[in-house]
Amino acid sequence: MATCRANGLSLDYAENEAGTGIFKEVFVQRVYADFFPFFEKANLYKKADEDLLFETGLAFANASRDRGWDKERRRIALSIFTNLTRLNPEDMRYPYQIALIYFDSSMNDGKIEGVDPEGYNDQNKAMLILGDILKREPKSVPVKFAKANFLYQLGKTKESELEYKSIKSLLEDFKKNGVITEDLKENQSYKNVLKNLEKLQHPANVP
Incomplete structure (x- = not known):
């Protein structure tokens, strides 16, 4: 049976296929990167589980921010929230998270010592998304x-x-x-x- 071992924890994918049992540990310890294999495998079991996908997107976004807005993790987070928006366009949590990522990464990009700027310039996209959300939920x-x-x-x-x-x-x-x-x-x-x-x-x- 496939497992993920990180920070002394051994996770059985089949037993944890809903993916929710370990998220508290991940967010408390801020060890997002160590659990990426688990997130990805868990998502194979629950492809349409919106809550799991949402938590996965948050984990990738937080890990990207912790690394000075690492490009690949940022891309994955945006992809997850974009797909969730398509899956459930009525849930405004998803475009809201996209707006937060666009704006924060554009304003704070490259300000961590030793991390080169990625050249994000998505502030206007963020503002447009917030404007659209407020049209629906004023x-x-x-x-x-x-x-x-x-x-x-x-x-x-x-x-x-x-x-x-x-x-x-x-x-x-x-x-x-x-x-x-x-x-x-x-x-x-x-x-x-x-x-x-x-x-x-x-x-x-x-x-």
């Missing part, structure tokens, strides 16, 4: 936060401020309509949006 707070953050990193502070104001209004509406039940002062998203607005509106006051 009240998605995580996606709106990502858009505001992307705009800020691109130096578009006015646009970023407008997006954060939009998030603030949306959260206040959620509170009014009972979607948020806790006091807004205790809501982490609301606290984050206030902090980011303060940084944008009064940068001199932010340490």
